[in-house]
Amino acid sequence: MTQRSHFPFDSAATTSGWYKRGGRGVRGYSGAIAKKRQLLRERTEDCRLLNMETLKSARKDDSGEAGRDLSEQIKAATKENHIRAENTELMLSYQKGQITLPQYKVLLCSLYEIYKALEEELDRNSSHPAVAPIYFPQELSRLESLERDLEYFFGQDWKKRVIVPAATHRYEQRLRKIGKDNPELLVAHAYTRYLGDLSGGQVLGKITQKSLGLSSKEGLSFFSFPGVSSPNRFKQLYRSRMNSVELTEEEKAVVLEEAVAAFELNIQVFDDLQKMLSITTETDMSKRSLAATRVPVSPILQFTIGLCVALATIGAGMYAL
Numbered sequence: 001m002t003q004r005s006h007f008p009f010d011s012a013a014t015t016s017g018w019y020k021r022g023g024r025g026v027r028g029y030s031g032a033i034a035k036k037r038q039l040l041r042e043r044t045e046d047c048r049l050l051n052m053e054t055l056k057s058a059r060k061d062d063s064g065e066a067g068r069d070l071s072e073q074i075k076a077a078t079k080e081n082h083i084r085a086e087n088t089e090l091m092l093s094y095q096k097g098q099i100t101l102p103q104y105k106v107l108l109c110s111l112y113e114i115y116k117a118l119e120e121e122l123d124r125n126s127s128h129p130a131v132a133p134i135y136f137p138q139e140l141s142r143l144e145s146l147e148r149d150l151e152y153f154f155g156q157d158w159k160k161r162v163i164v165p166a167a168t169h170r171y172e173q174r175l176r177k178i179g180k181d182n183p184e185l186l187v188a189h190a191y192t193r194y195l196g197d198l199s200g201g202q203v204l205g206k207i208t209q210k211s212l213g214l215s216s217k218e219g220l221s222f223f224s225f226p227g228v229s230s231p232n233r234f235k236q237l238y239r240s241r242m243n244s245v246e247l248t249e250e251e252k253a254v255v256l257e258e259a260v261a262a263f264e265l266n267i268q269v270f271d272d273l274q275k276m277l278s279i280t281t282e283t284d285m286s287k288r289s290l291a292a293t294r295v296p297v298s299p300i301l302q303f304t305i306g307l308c309v310a311l312a313t314i315g316a317g318m319y320a321l
Contacts (some may be wrong), residue, residue, distance in 0.1 A: 145224065198234065198235055
């Protein structure tokens with residue numbers, strides 16, 4: 001009995017192992033398919049996760065609602081807050097490419113205090129079941145980068161010159177509290193901050209460099225992630241790790257609430273920074289206005305006025321006698 005071919009060719013193709021089309025020989029066709037399948041099976045687990053995450057992020061229910069993955073739910077829950085954060089005066093200045101040096105310096109100060117609290121709490125809770133999967137200190141840590149930038153702009157005594165508004169202190173205190181009492185909520189803050197920085201870091205870095213007229217990358221370390229070769233692929237991996245965190249439905253709901261709170265805290269920081277800059281600008285303008293209204297007095301005029309006053313004083317004294 002003749003063996004049946006797996007391909008729609010004649011029986012000669014099965015026995016000879018090759019098939020002629022247009023005079024050109026194609027050998028080992030079935031072997032090539034098998035080899036390709038084997039290569040596909042040899043992909044690493046991380047690549048599999050990345051591909052799964054890509055499909056998940058592009059797929060939604062027919063109703064248009066986010067899926068069950070934590071990353072998708074956070075994105076859906078914070079959509080409106082994200083838009084509001086982008087429309088704060090400080091962020092609009094960035095989008096217009098009009099960021100000023102005072103704006104950038106006060107922003108760096110607040111980011112330093114926020115990341116100091118966040119990364120110290122992540123370090124302290126690095127073995128926590130909810131924190132461990134999304135703990136990437138070598139790839140994501142921002143504290144040392146911020147310290148370099150602050151030293152560049154403020155000098156070696158930069159720590160004495162860091163000034164932050166009340167909203168920054170509230171943000172810092174919130175991170176300290178959940179790090180102590182509810183470490184699983186750090187997931188919401190880490191996701192909000194790090195993935196936001198990875199998404200817009202390169203663009204914002206270029207805008208800052210151009211707006212401030214910086215000739216080199218000094219002062220822009222915050223926007224650089226040397227440990228991340230591909231931001232997009234790393235974000236996919238980060239989401240897949242975060243989605244693997246085991247949370248009950250109640251715990252997941254609390255994390256979503258904390259993600260919304262994280263955006264609100266950021267908005268308050270942006271607004272407070274702009275108010276602080278506005279007060280400083282108004283004060284400087286008032287000082288310049290007062291200086292401009294002063295009438296310049298020459299030394300001769302000063303001598304004449306002084307002499308008149310002296311004579312008047314003497315005259316008044318003589319009249320009193």
